[in-house]
Amino acid sequence: MIGMELRDKVTEYVKERVLALRVAHPGQYRNVSVVRTNSMKYIPNYFEKGQLSKMFFLFPDPHFKEKNHRRRVISPHLLDEYAYVLGVGGIIYTITDAEELGEWMKACLEGHSMFEALTDEELEADPVVKLLSSATKEGQKKETQISRLLFPRCDHRDHSYLDHFCASIPGPGWYPACFA
Numbered sequence: 001m002i003g004m005e006l007r008d009k010v011t012e013y014v015k016e017r018v019l020a021l022r023v024a025h026p027g028q029y030r031n032v033s034v035v036r037t038n039s040m041k042y043i044p045n046y047f048e049k050g051q052l053s054k055m056f057f058l059f060p061d062p063h064f065k066e067k068n069h070r071r072r073v074i075s076p077h078l079l080d081e082y083a084y085v086l087g088v089g090g091i092i093y094t095i096t097d098a099e100e101l102g103e104w105m106k107a108c109l110e111g112h113s114m115f116e117a118l119t120d121e122e123l124e125a126d127p128v129v130k131l132l133s134s135a136t137k138e139g140q141k142k143e144t145q146i147s148r149l150l151f152p153r154c155d156h157r158d159h160s161y162l163d164h165f166c167a168s169i170p171g172p173g174w175y176p177a178c179f180a
């Protein structure tokens with residue numbers, strides 16, 4: 001599991017948390033890490049087509065002003081990229097306590113041809129859904145919403161432009177956090 005964070009200090013904080021967990025639980029948390037990067041720009045540089053099984057967007061910045069909606073981390077354009085890096089059957093989880101953003105994310109996901117909502121039975125059977133609202137401080141607040149969980153229905157859309165996009169960008173200009 002890899003976390004992606006824009007700000008140095010937050011990245012450092014997450015890194016310290018992971019390291020502390022590794023010390024407290026020897027042999028565990030070896031598959032958790034964080035990188036400081038702009039996830040809205042560089043996701044296709046980090047992951048191959050179909051590589052991911054789950055993506056989490058937990059309490060993203062709401063960007064309420066209309067002129068800033070383009071900064072939202074869920075958008076029709078970015079969902080194209082997320083569909084590219086997710087394998088068929090992969091799941092996008094979103095949670096927010098900003099009602100307007102919840103509606104926005106739900107509309108983006110429902111309006112995208114590569115995603116569809118999980119059934120109530122699937123939601124019930126998924127342990128991650130319960131963790132979203134119980135394992136985060138914000139998630140315990142009553143106004144928190146969980147937008148519907150969706151997954152790529154099929155792989156029919158031509159994403160070859162993304163293959164081209166990835167190949168055309170020179171080496172990384174960001175720095176993965178290193179763990180002992």
Ligand SMILES: C[S@@+](CC[C@H](N)C(=O)[O-])C[C@H]1O[C@@H](n2cnc3c(N)ncnc32)[C@H](O)[C@@H]1O
Nearest residue numbers: 004005006007010037038039040058059060061
């Ligand atoms: C409201 S906070 C939520 C943080 C965390 N998910 C939580 O639940 O506490 C949003 C975080 O996303 C980060 N962020 C915003 N835009 C980003 C981007 N394009 N790439 C990576 N991180 C970003 C911000 O720096 C901030 O730390």
